[in-house]
Amino acid sequence: MSAINEIASLWMEGTMRTLDAFRTGFGATMDDPPPATRSRVIYESGLVRLRHYEARGENKKRVPLLLIYSLIKRPFILDLQPGRSVVEYLVKQGFDVYLIDWIPPRAGDKDHGFDDYVNTDIANAVRAIQIYTGIEQVSILGYCFGALLGLMYSALHSGNVKNLVTLTIPLDTSPRQLPIEHLTAAMTSRSAKTIVEMYGNAPAWMLYSFFNTLAPTHHMLDKFVGAYRSSARPGYLDTFKLFERWLHSDVPMAGRIFLETSEMWRENSLMKGTMKIGDKLADLTRIAMPLLNVIGDRDDIVNPASSEPLPELVSSDDKQNLHYPTGHMGAAISADSLKRLWPQISNWLSARDE
Secondary structure, eight states: OHHHHHHHHHOGGGHHHHHHHHHHOOSOOTTOOOOSSOOEEEEEETTEEEEEEOOOSSOOOSSOEEEEOOSSBOGGGGEEETTEEHHHHHHHTTOOEEEEEEOOOOGGGTTOOHHHIIIIIIHHHHHHHHHHHOOSOEEEEEETHHHHHHHHHHHHSGGGEEEEEEESOOOOOOOOOSHHHHHHHHOOHHHHHHHHHHHSSBOHHHHHHHHHTTSHHHHHIIIIIIHHHHTTSTTHHHHHHHHHHHHTOBOOBOHHHHHHHHHHHHHTHHHHTOOEETTEEOOGGGOOSOEEEEEETTOSSSOHHHHTTHHHHSOOSSEEEEEESOOTTHHHHOHHIIIIIHHHHHHHHHHTOO
């Protein structure tokens, strides 16, 4: 109980929700499907809800592992169903997994920007883990936009991070090969401001429409032809329905971070080392912890060329790119990735656990 009390004293706004989370903290939220892996909410405040998935087996790792997912869809893709769950795999490997379950922004959250997400929400989640476990450093694994947030936090709070894994990170915005890269380049400052002036937050339907235009033929074939050809496989239709549910799980994006993201991608400022978060420069050279940068070579959402430069920008001696022949979502849910990619990630973290 002392951990709860300390959390409550640090963040009064989250006191009642934190205590309530400990009292009721099992199961799913919103319209998510039932989770594959049992969790307990150990902290909630601001726009962050922190879930703990307890390690299993005898080979328990020492360093807590914090998963940071993207802001615009629900994170249940990482815990889709038994046997097809990144979270389930990691806890079976002995990792105490902590997942940031982002709370969708409401109208009053339109001014939530990178400073709030990185220096308040993620920083508070890490502090909650430190209090809960008594361990000062965490490993961070960020996926897509969550990898960007994890990278920013690691640059600004490097002393709290033991290891950093970035998975399909959209870092360098100079390539212009994929449809999404042309669309983000076409998003002018005026266009972004107009959206925020009209809606406050970037609406979920707009974000869904935006990404659905990236590869419509690919989506149509996946939805109809893929389901028809594979429906005879045991459990396939259940997986397909869950994945379809995730595809429509878009949530709004806070107005300020929408504006800041469009500016970051337009100016390529994080890559160039000119981006400020709050009043501090997001200096990637301050990252000196071990870094594993995972790249999906068949990714049609994040260009592999956008992810590749990261190790060159940090000061770590222990750093590498890990290429794997998968697409953007295949890294999370494909049977092949769970059998071959995630063991490599797990082994890398395990070797750096002490």
